[in-house]
Each structure stands twice: as structure tokens, then as C-alpha cells.
Amino acid sequence: MATGVSSTKWNGGRESLDRAAPCGDISVSLSYEGKKPASEILAGAKAQTFKIWGVDEDTGKTANRLYWGDNLPVLRMLLDDEHVRGKVKLVYIDPPYSTNSVFQSRDQKDAYADLLQGAHFVEFLRERLLVIRELMASDASIYVHLDDNMAFEIKMIMDEVFGKEHFRNWITRRKCSTKNTTRNRFGNIADYILFYAKSDDYIWNRPFDPWNEERIADEYPYLDEKTGRRYKRVPIHAPGTRNGATGGEWRGMMPPKGKHWQYTPAMLDELDAKGEIYWSKNGNPRRKVFFDPGKGVPQQDIWLNYRDSINQNMVVTGYPTEKNLSMLENIVAASSNSGDLVLDAFCGSGTTMQAAYNLGRSWIGIDCEEAAVCSVLKRFNIGSEKMGDFVTDKAARHYKPHELLDERNFAQSLFGTCPFQFFVSEDKIGQAKADFKVKIPESDKRATLSDIAKKAVEPAIKAASLAVLAKVIS
Ligand SMILES: C[S@@+](CC[C@H](N)C(=O)[O-])C[C@H]1O[C@@H](n2cnc3c(N)ncnc32)[C@H](O)[C@@H]1O
Secondary structure, eight states, rough: TTSOOOOSSSOOTHHHHTOOOOOOOOOOOOOOOOOOOOHHHHHHHOOEEEEEEEEOOTSSSOOOOESSOHHHHHHHTTTTTTTTTTOOOOOOEOOSSOOSEEEEOOOOOOOEEEEOOHHHHHHHHHHHHHHHHEEEEEEEEEEEEEETTTTHHHOOOOOHOOGGGGEEEEEEEEEESSSOOOOOSOOOOOOEEEEESSSSSSSOOEEEEOOOOHHHHHHHOEOTTTTOOOOEEEEEEEESSSSSSSGGGGTTTTOOOOOEEEEOHHHHHHHTTTEEEEETTOOOEEEEEEEOTTTTTTTOOOEEEESSSOOOTSSEOTTOOOHHHHHHHHHHHHHOOOOOEEEEEOOOTHHHHHHHHHHTEEEEEESSOHHHHHHHHHHHOOOOHHHHHHHHTTTTOOOOOHTTHHHHHHHHHHHOOOOOOEEEEEGHHHHHHHOOOOOTTTTOOOHHHHHHHHSSSOOOHHHHHHHHHHHHOO
16 A cells, blocks of 8 residues: 555545544653653763864854764753854764674774664664754754664654654665675665654755666656657546546546546546547557656655765775765755755764765764774865775875874865864863874963964974965955
8 A cells, every 4th residue: 555545534434433543642752771851961061172273263154173072062062152053954974873893994993883782872872863953953954874773763763852743754775785695684785864854844955866768768668659759658537536527527438436537628638639648449548748857856765876885996085884975965965055054973084074065065073083083184184095095005004193183284185175173072182182192281272283383393384384274264
């Protein structure tokens, strides 16, 4: 019945009474040990963060920002930021999936752990979703990427946090090439994206896929003899009875039982005169719908064209679980407009931020792992490498964290790529000092690295950096 025409009432008969839905609260919720009240979660500790590096705030527009720290206190801190609270138009998150594994980057280093299980995982994500919701504008959308480990549980949590009525799609994505599975089950090549809007009035720029010859021939299989145009045949009746003209006789025929004509008999005559009715050998009429390429094929909820890392020429950062950039561009284009603010609170290598930047949006990215932060810095300062280069080890030039913050890279990056601010949360400051060689003077914890570097580097580099800074800020 899934593809049939549905109704909320059983039509007529004595049985209709037995089939009436029972009244009362019919909502379904997930209960588990340790589920905190929403008020407690929202009132929890806020992060203190330090700006290490980056351009100054541009008046009127939220500057791109990368935060290194646990996202929950950072998100709570952003509740107090007038540039962010209620301003985020699009959220995409690709959190750990509860796979009980530790992921390594292409250079074989541990990048992040995905070890939370069951209720611990559910509550971990629920806490963040509740705060994220507060940061979102009323016309914002959120996409949550998961796999089959926890998608069902999190769908219920999303219904609770955002309202079941704001659920839009459960998108199935083909994530990889066909697997030669050795286990006694079907090869697993799908993961899932839950798409919710914050309200009924949300940004939506309908995405279209281009037509191709195979698809046109499949969907419009017939050729019109007179015009040579491709067409498909569709019924000229629809379910439900009518008392007016569309329920009456046309060319000596009544609509089939329980149905009505889709057009009045006069309009059906007109269509026939224009050659837009096909008559079968048995005299059954069907309407000809001619192929019109329009903008393309409206995109559906099964995505086959956004596999991750499928060929050696694809450019990647080398971060594990790095997502397909075109998929993120598709989401950003569909659910935000130019100049809007996009948030990814589990940003990994920064694919969402790259997509946002490519499409003229501002971004905020948060991640708690140094490997992720380094991937983002590298992506925007130095660029990504072809996947094949990781195999042949051409990409073996391993930058040390402090090299990624070097003013020379900063200077280079500002000419070609995306300027942004880099903040470190209090709990990571020790690591930042050791690995990024960041100096935070006790007297001025808010001093930026560029301030500090200006004092330290040779005059030529200092001059170049200042020139670049001036260019960006002006
Ligand atoms: C699946 S990866 C994201 C990959 C990303 N979409 C990309 O394209 O590169 C999940 C990320 O969530 C981060 N993460 C996990 N727990 C976090 C937390 N509490 N706060 C911030 N980031 C967290 C991990 O470090 C990891 O980088």
C-alpha cells in the first residue's frame, strides 16, 4: 500500500467504528537510565575559549570560526553570542556512530574514538541536539548523519527535540562501492541522514539531478509518431467518486468504479484533439505526458552519487570518515542561502565548512580532536591531496601542528582560501601550548597568535603577514 493513495479515514461500512484511532496522547518517546531534563542540559557549564589565530570580526557578518574543544560547553557558550544564537541557518552533523572503534587517519595515527554505546551514546547526542536547537534560526534546518547502529534511536530523539511534525526526510546514501562481503548478510553500502526543519517555514532551494539518456528512456518510454517527442502514459482517472462532470460519462464511458475523471469531459475532448490522449487497442484512454527537461529531476531521498573516497584522484585531507564534498555542497545549497551561517559541531576535517565557503556561506566548526583541527588548518592553509598520494606516500609531508599555524601559511592561505578564526577551549590549552607552540601570556589570555608571532618572526615575514591581514580586514 506504500505507493497507493492514502487517507486518514476508513471509508464507510460497519467496520469503520472498529478502525477508528483511539483518542489521547499517542506520542512515542525513548526512555533510558540517565536521561536528564532539558533544562539541566541547557544550564550546564559553558566553555571559555581563547582566540589563537585569525582575522578580526567583520562588522555585521559572523566570521568563520574553528573551535577546538568538547562541543557541548562550546555550544553552550555560543548561546551567549549574539552573532550566533538564533542565527544559524543550517546544521549538518556527522557525529561518531557508536561503532565501538577507534578511527585512524591515512597516515596511520589515531584520529578519534567512537566508543560510546547504548544509552550513553543517545544521551551524549541528545544533549548536543538540545543546545544546537537553541542556536538555530526559526527557518533553519538540521541534517544528522548516522549509520544503522543508532539511526533508529536518534530518529526518536530528533522527533522529541525538533518535533515529529518537522521531520522531512530519512535520506539513504550510498556511502561506498559494492563490497565483497564474507559475512552471511547483504553487503552494507548505505548510511543515513535525518533531515529536520526547525519550523514549517524553512529555507528550501529544491535540488535537481540532471537528466541522462538512460533515465529519460526509462521514464518516458514512448515516441510520439507525429512530433517525435518522448512521452509516458498516465491514467486519466483518480481515486474517489464525484457528483459533478468529472464523475459523469465521457465518450460513452463512466470512470472506473470508485474513481473520477481527472478533467472535465470538455477538457478531455480538448486534450484528445491536441493528440495528448493515447487510445489502446481495447479503447482505453490514457494521457500522454511529454518529456520536459525543466530544471532536471527533483532529487529524491536515495542518494547514489555521493560515495566517499571512490577514486585515487579524489582530493582529501586524509582524515578518517571524511565526507564527500559534493554531498555537503548539495545540502548547503538546498538548505541555506548565500551569506547564511552554517554550523558543524562534529566537523572532523571540515568538509561542511569547505562546502559552506565554496558556496559563499559563513561557518562555525567544532571538534575535540587535534587530528581534526590539524586537518581543517591544513585544508584551508595548504590544501588537500589526491587520495592516491597517500598510497604512494607522496602526501607523507606530515606537518607539525605549529607549522599549520605558521604566519607564512596563514599569509599564503589568505590570498587563495578561506580566512577564519581559530579558538581553543580551556581544556585544550595545555595541548595547544605543547603541540601548536601557542603562547598565551598570563597577562592577556586573549592575545592572538598573530599578535605574538608579530613580535617573533623576521621582519620580512612580519611585513608580509601584516599586509595580508590589512587586506583581509579592509
Ligand atoms: C565522523 S567524524 C566527522 C567527519 C567529518 N564530517 C568530515 O567530513 O571530515 C566525527 C567527528 O566528531 C568528533 N567528535 C566526537 N566527539 C566530539 C565532541 N564531544 N566534541 C567535538 N567533536 C567531537 C570527532 O573528533 C570526529 O572528528
